[in-house]
Amino acid sequence: MTDSEDAREGEATPPERPLLENGKPVQKPDYEKGSMGRRSFLGKIGAATGIIGAATYLSKAPEDWPLSMRDDSGHRSEPKITPIRLNDYRIEKSAAASADVGIGRGGTPKQMLRKALDGIGGIERYISPGDIVLVKPNVAFDRAPALGATSQPELIEELVNMLLVDCRAQEVRVADNPIESPADCFMKTGLRAASERAGGRVYLPDSNAFKMLNTPGAKLIEEWWFFHRPFTNVDKVIGVAPVKDHNLCYASMGIKNWYGLLGGRRSQFHQDIHEIVSDLSIMIRPTLTILDGTKILMENGPTGGDPSNVVTGDVVMAALDPVAQDSWAFEHLLKRDPNDLPEYLHKSEEKGSGRVDYTGRIKEIL
Amino acid sequence: MSGPTPVDELLSKPVRKKLRLTNVRIASQIFFFGGFILLCWLTWTSRLEGYPVSRILEMDPLVMISTMLSTGYVYRYLGWGLLVLGLTLLAGRVFCNWICPYGTLHQFIGWLFNIHKTKDNFDRNRYLDVYYFKYALLTVFLIMSAMGALQIGLLDPICLMYRSVATVIAPTFDMTVEQIPGVDPLWIDNLKFAPGVSRRVFVGSFWIGLMLLILVGANVYVPRFFCRVLCPLGALLGVVSRFSLFRINRDVHKCTDCDLCLTRCEGAADPQAAVRVSECFSCMNCIDDCPEDALSFSMVGLDTKQVQLKPDVSRRRMLFSGIIGALGYPLIKIHGKNTNENFSPMLIRPPGSVEENEFLEKCIKCDQCINVCPTNVLQPATWAEGGLEGLWTPVMNFDISHCQLKCTLCSEVCPTGSIRKITVEEKLGKGEFVEEGPIVLGTAFFDRGRCLPHAMDIPCVVCEEVCPVSPKAIQTVDEEVKDVFGEITLLNKPFMVPDLCIGCGICQAECPVLDDRAVYVTAVGESRSDERSLLLESRAKSDK
Incomplete structure (x- = not known):
């Protein structure tokens, strides 16, 4: 079994020589068993925890907390329509105008x-x-x-x-x-x-x-x-x-x-x-x-x-x-x-x- | 061969390359497709200023021939169909690949999604036995037409395309563009097919959209599936094209049997062997693809042995489809959905429509009337209103809207005269039409168990307010009542004067009892049919 790092280096230097064992070529296995490094392991765990944590916050945090998407009553998801107001378009009647x-x-x-x-x-x-x-x-x-x-x-x-x-x-x-x-x-x-x-x-x-x-x-x-x-x-x-x-x-x-x-x-x-x-x-x-x-x-x-x-x-x-x-x-x-x-x-x-x-x-x- | 002619000198090689027949063809397709969309866009009350918006339908020779078979006459502009027939006699099925907007759509989608290798395309473009099917369909449709059941609109490509645009593509487009934020809505109105109305709906248009999607999607599996297998208009032109002057000719001495001409053959016309003239769309791709310059679009007579003129339909198959066509007529009539005794109360036809049997002999389900209708009241009929025979023909749905008093647009655009061209005067029974009286679409009835003033002592009478005729067909009996809460209210209780009602449906459209209206219009009493009348004599007329 070859180390994965070596295999990568081997790819970089063509042409690849056939592996010999006892003078006979050895067939490469179809796949190589990889091993996960510590960094990679911690990174994946960290990412997973972050995503799940964020999702938990968004869905479970009390409704008045920032970014919370929680909706226990079902009313929060109702479409919110903010009414507008119209201006008053009237003009003060001028003194010169005698009539309404x-x-x-x-x-x-x-x-x-x-x-x-x-x-x-x-x-x-x-x-x-x-x-x-x-x-x-x-x-x-x-x-x-x-x-x-x-x-x-x-x-x-x-x-x-x-x-x-x-x-x-x-x-x-x-x-x-x-x-x-x-x-x-x-x-x-x-x-x-x-x-x-x-x-x-x-x-x-x-x-x-x-x-x-x-x-x-x-x-x-x-x-x-x-x-x-x-x-x-x-x-x-x-x-x-x-x-x-x-x-x-x-x-x-x-x-x-x-x-x-x-x-x-x-x-x-x-x-x-x-x-x-x-x-x-x-x-x-x-x-x-x-x-x-x-x-x-x-x-x-x-x-x-x-x-x-x-x-x-x-x-x-x-x-x-x-x-x-x-x-x-x-x-x-x-x-x-x-x-x-x-x-x-x-x-x-x-x-x-x-x-x-x-x-x-x-x-x-x- | 002699040396280069002056023309050759004028046309340098790059110019020649641009002027290839296929490029000219693409230009023609873009022109006609754009023109078609432009005509659909013009089919709207604020833009229709005498433009011939239904011209592509009127140029459709299948519409001309089938309505001629069913009615014995050629309506208004349908003679334009001769133009396409003449063109086919000259140059074969050029209509299919140079003009037809539906064909262009198919070709474009097929080209866009063609991920096959050149070699695989050879096999996809070889003639298959099943391509005879369109001739069988044409036979069935024409025999049914001759007997009086016009159904070509189901599959005629132009009708299909107009219908799809009117009920699916145009409303989808409008709904999309009005969502664009930050653009002046007055400017967006210029883009929309139907500006200045609230969102239009078309009952059952899902099925029309699905049909379009399936037929267009089929191109991914079989190139030009619809054109090669189903198109009845293509079949008609295929029969005619055997007499055409120009066609694809193969010079057998130059040909090396490389099959490259099959790479992009649209019609599956076997240009590598004896060219099937009836299948050839004259798309000119094979001329482009031939490395030996063995193929040409030229006059008849080069080598008659190298072409197959007739469609490949055996006599037995023709006989079979003839029998099916002859059986189709009774089948569709015995369904019994549209007799004078048993017709749907919702089968309310637009103003100007001819009597129902005649209507069904003329309507090609192109839905141009539905596209132009400014109130959205016109809807493609579903199975419920017209059965299969009336499927996608126009009916009025007064729950959605009403027929506007001074509008005759549907009668302007109808290419076949199922909605005869009328004037506002004729519609309202004014001027020289006083004797005939107004065109009546149906009769309104009150459901007094649901009407607010009648059943619940609540004031309302929106129906009376909006009734557009003078004097009003909805009038009121006014009485003061004391309701259960002790309030004294003046109630205007509406009642119907059937002699004055023209069935425009605005009372039903505006009735606040939304789901099952307290006033509603049914088809009985429509003036286009004596068999479906209601009153023996209008009391209003005899008074005058």
Whole structure:
């Protein structure tokens, strides 16, 4: 038997000579019995102990120790979702603005929008140069704009244009989470084309676009999935809503419009519709809410579907107080009895989102 | 031979090497494969602007011939199939190795995983008797088509490829790219096949994926297994290619019988012996591999004894497959899954679909409609909805989503007219279609034992809110009730007006009673069939 060290040396010096014993070549054994040195033995034992020890620590150390992976209750492995909070996007009302709600009447949609904004002191007062502004239209269904179920593209185009050109906003985003296919709804309503023509960027929701939102004080959506992607680094938020009939909650206007940012199983909220809509009024504190009274869906809402359901109006509203705005629109645009005012407006007032009573807080520009 | 021609002088040796026919072929394959993926990517609501996204299907002559046999007519653009037939008459089965995206996929995978020695490859590329099988399959499929049961879509390579991309590859790709961190999601939207919707699912797509995996994986064991053994389109082109003008010819005087031409022979066409024209994919590899320059792709007439024109199928085998085809039709019909008396309530076809028997004569299961559907409501039918005959044809699954009112995309892309091309006006029964009324997909029903306002005095009526027709097909009876906790609530109790319902399924899709919806749509009442109607007469129409 040869020493293993010698064998290694032998390999290094070719050619290897055949081993001779009594003058005859001796066949090498197929394998050689190795022997483990002390160092190697200790090293292996050490490594094994280390690995087993580390594994034991990770799995068995008390749960509050660093790096511990122990989970006795099974609760530690539950996915942890850290809710986020939204900023308050409101702006202090300047002294110069006398009203909380501006109403622009007559002319083209562009003129009406301009008048409405002038009623609350002009848009430049609310948007600073370099702002990232999010515009939230209502794109719920794949309807043509004339059917009044969605926001009017002319108004959105005008607004985006105004924000980029007049207010010198850095970026204008347009986003909604429609009930029907988002890609399709944005196309059929003409809102994608309108936004992009004016230079806005359209954000469509997909599975990764939602985050858990924490809204302190909300009853139903204290924590709920929220279409958050377009809100990343946003400075100002403007809602642009149509005025629509709604069988369950009587009317869908400026506050109800925020429903379109919810994700998750939102159809459950119809079981307590007035609570959810008033929750929405505190979920988002928008810079401005704009109501589009140029195409008013008087019946068969909120989907519409027939031109006969739509009345053409000549009003655009812009408001700092969405509750007062909805209250006025319910009475004057949908032409309903103010005694039937949706309960959610009163609830919103209770939650501190504004005041139902609009008397003396309105500036109408003809 | 005379001296070098001016052309020879122009083409220096390195240029010549680059211009080898095999390189041109690879360029063509990349072009068509890329084009195919591009067309699948374009098959989406925001990109489809009149692009001919189903053109490769429409160029498939097997689709043309089999639907012609089953219906007697050639739909819309299916005449494009003549282009491929003409090409085959000119140069043999070039389609298989120059155009077909499925063939390209097989060749690529086979090349990637080929770890065999050159010598072993000789044997892997020799003709085997079992390669006749595709001709038998073609016979079975064509006879069944002629009798009225179109099943070629199961194995037609183009249908198979479109189907695999639509229901497996595209959603897998989308799911993967949306996970890439740190990239602007608006930019990722440009990559995705279906941007701007939540993650799409396709019921039973596992089996479609498994079929793709097995067929593509088979290349490791038998090169071009699918193309050589199963492909019915290849078989059709193989039959036609006997008349082709150009083919691989072997100069026996130069040939030294070295068998090197077998190294990369894609079709197992025996170029080392009498070339089997029906098997040859015109891949041109053998010309590259021949050290003696004995092989050429040239006009007929050099040496007719050195080729075998006809497919190697005996008369007995043809007779056998003919009998099986003739038996296949009754077998598939007697299964009884799709008669007018016994059809699945879930067999709800997309708008524009023709009457069910006619539908089954036309649908090639390519699932282009499923790919283009912007709401994901269209799903490949499983055994439960359509039996074998309807397997992987499009059905609507309203638990997943609904049919959007103003969308007719599925009818735009359907290559065979099983979903006839319709306009929004026709779908909604407006304009010149007022007389016909809207296209009705099925009828919605309430399960009042599960409906929240009806059964539990809890307000809800999401169904009524989303009902898209005007006037609404779901209306409510409003009443104030005192619930068990003493609260007085105003309940809107929904009910159905079947005369107005178009079966779009949005009520079912939005119903919060998730697992077994309190409002659900079944196929009865669909307007495409008089045999499956529900109401004698629509009260809504007679009023007007």
